[in-house]
Amino acid sequence: MEKQKGNGKVGAVLVVGGGIGGIQAALDLAESGYYVYLLEKSPSIGGVMAQLDKTFPTNDCSMCILSPKLVEAGRHLNIQLITNAELEEVSGEEGNFRVKILKKPRYVDIDKCTGCGLCAQSDFSNLKEKEEELWVDRIVVDEASCIQCGECTEACLEENKENHAMTNIALERRKFIELPPEQRGERETETLAQKVALMDEESRNNFWQRELSRCIKCFGCRDACPVWIYDGAELEDPDWIKPGEIPPAVPLFQIIRAYRIANLCVNCGMCEEACPMDIPLRTIHQLMWRQSPESVFEVIPGLDRKTKQKLIKRVKENPMVKVETAR
């Protein structure tokens, strides 16, 4: 924005976080004449409010409150949305800040995307609820879930020939991973979640064994979790987890914790940030993002069948958290 004459201050505001709070703040500011940049980490604004059923004190459904605001924020002339981006640096002073924003890749050119949805239908897209995803008019490749198969790019190329929207990064990455390690050179490596998704069962087992045995049982991952509503006691029950033991049963402790929030997790990463041992907890949830809790046990192998059945039985008898579907 132009600097206002005289005082050197800028008439624009950056709102960090596009949840309901951020949206409301952006709307209020925009209405009072400021130009607002609304920054959001995930591909779309809205945050977690939509996952609530009722809201206090009127018992309105949360979407009834949220959706008009989403539309308004999206269309307001004074609001510019910057999604799929994160704040890296802030400098300057009150009235005149400079910020550095990291825009994450979408792997899709949204100006060219026609919203055909064929990419989401491709066989290896790893999406459980394909039909639900069809309405998507602009698609984003979720880095965490992408297993680099490249099928989506091929589908897009086939449909749109000359003017395809999917960038060929996904395809290139797949080729890159297929190269023997010594030929990969200094190229960009995959994210941790992608690496884990590509591991075979044994190395995946070893990976989790190594990572999770660092746990010092501080309960930070649970305490920091914004969706941990279950007041249940498996983690504090001597039948499940032996008290006073470090590391606590690997991987049972983390499986129980992950299971309890399976379909509530908003992938905020607070658990990982709170971990004093740098365990990549977020990766577990990134993998769970698209997989049912049952398959989480395949994601983290090493649990014997007996314990697995015991765990599933216990959770089903205690349906504080529904287990039928993920998300």
Added chain:
Amino acid sequence: MNCDFVLTVCPFCGCGCQLYLEVMDGELMGVLPCKTDEMSEGKPCIKGRNAADFISHPDRLKSPLVKRKGKFELTSWKEALDIVSSQLSKIKEKHGPDSVGVLSSAKCTNEENFLLMKFARAVIGTNNVDHCARLCHASTVVGLVKAFGSGAMTNSVPEIEGTDCIFVIGSNTMEQHPLISLRVLRAKERGAPLIVADPRRTPLVDFADIYLQHRPGTDVALINGLMHVIVRDGLEDKKFIRERTEGFEELEKKIKEYPPEKVSRVTGVDAATLEKAARFYGEAEKASILYAMGITQHTTGTENVLSVANLAMLTGNVGRESTGVNPLRGQNNVQGACDMGALPDVYSGYQRVNDKEARARFEKAWGVGLPQKPGLTVTEMTDAAINGSLKAMYIMGENPALSDPDINHLKKALSSLDFLVVQDIFLSEAAQFAHVVLPACSFAEKEGTFTATDRRVQRVRKAIEPIGDSKPDWIIVSELARRMGGTQFNYTSPGEIMKEIASLTPSYAGISHERLDNGKVLAWPCLSAEHPGTRFLHSNAFTRGRGQFFAIDYKEPAELPDKEYPFLLTTGRLMFQYHTGTMTRRIPALERELPTGFIEINRKDAKKLSISQGERIRVKSRRGEIEIQAFITDGILPGVVFIPFHFAECAANVLTSRNVDPEAKIPEFKVCAVKIYKDDKHG
């Protein structure tokens, strides 16, 4: 409704993580991690997360207590302080000032330690002031001063991430200093080899490239063996030895006598493993040593520390970033309490009491004559109380009745005193013996500073008003000092005390409360108001000029197993409790994890004695006997047993010996002989 977040420092281990205390309408709600803190990065451990839970515990002392006819009665502050001041004055007049002993506290702030030190020296007139550093790192202070000239961690904690080889000896880092072990694991992730030497298999061992399981008390032999290999293979830093150190010739001769085969016989460590460890350490560009109680708590504690210093200087791993000799201090402010001169032989900043110039400076500032003979240490005070030369003690925030060796002996000492004052937040085991108990404030109710293990000075802030009638320690001590004729005790805030500390202590000269606002930290030496603090010591020259090598021979521990007492007992701490448990045993989340103690015993030994898992057994030493449940494991050597010392109901220190290091006077907590048997009544 009034909600506030108060930035303060965790009251448990020496890591010194900054935390926010959540306060709502004057009531403490909980702890919030501080993400901008360099130490914790917003990732405190379980103790830090629950640090607020003991503060409002119903057991808190809310008013002064006086013992009449063997029972505690509530009393007023005026009466309690009158009794304390008149009794102490009477004993001082009748038996001389040296008949009074003062114990300061590594849990209290720097200001309070300085004030109690001043009270002991200027008002009572004795150098008999000490604190629990005697029981943990006294040998570090003595040893590293002899070798380097400064008895503190040489490097800062975040630097550990950048090191090329980490050697951890005698430290259960993962359980006792979780945030330091995070740095160790990050360095390992970068590819730095991790060497762990410990008689007990600690959680960190699972991540070690090399694990040296040596017999307790053979540290000198182990380190001499490492140095032998380093010199034999020409991995020593010749330039560093020539330019920065002295006394190498004697050391070279001495370590020739320790070939790996001989060391292997003494320590029980395989010679090939030893050679591999020596090569890892010797070849690393930047190598860092971390050590703790496993090195210091021996009758050869000072010699162990000197050996560690030898090893670091031999390879030139001192005075550079990410290297160094890093003693991990146990208590949140044990470094500060030492810096503040709560030790019998030094004033603040390690200025010796028998140095004329230093004494003159303090005499001038305080306007009184000061005693010049170094006073008694904690361990010596116990003996002096029993033989009658020590008549009264003033204990601030310590629980020697669980932490000191040979508790039965110590309890005898406490009960033979004519007058005992304990100033604490709970009625601890030691306070039961007191004639007067003064209720003090916890860390959340007062202002001040703590000094973390890597010499970082940080602000502690008041979050809530004092509970009940309790008062901050600095107010209690200065009121008492005024009653006993102290003239310069008119402080209005701890900030003023810090000004006095800065004016008398060169290494703290640039530190003030204002500079520590908003979570800023300063690591001493900080020599002037503009000085940015010091991240690592000895960068161009050692504090004493040149580093000193000491040729050291391996000596056996004072009490080894024999026919009658066939097991070697070593003691230590666990993740979920803290020291004598005065605070942690009142935190439900921690107590649930670890409600009572146990004895770790090797599977083979257990089989021989037909002990089963969880069975209650009796452990006896020459000094006492306890009953405790067995925990059978492969993580400990056959013939060695381990008991954590947190628990009053099965206190390891009933068994430990009073043998002390001749120089540092630190007791040998890590080695003593015991026997184990099953009691038929409980069998």
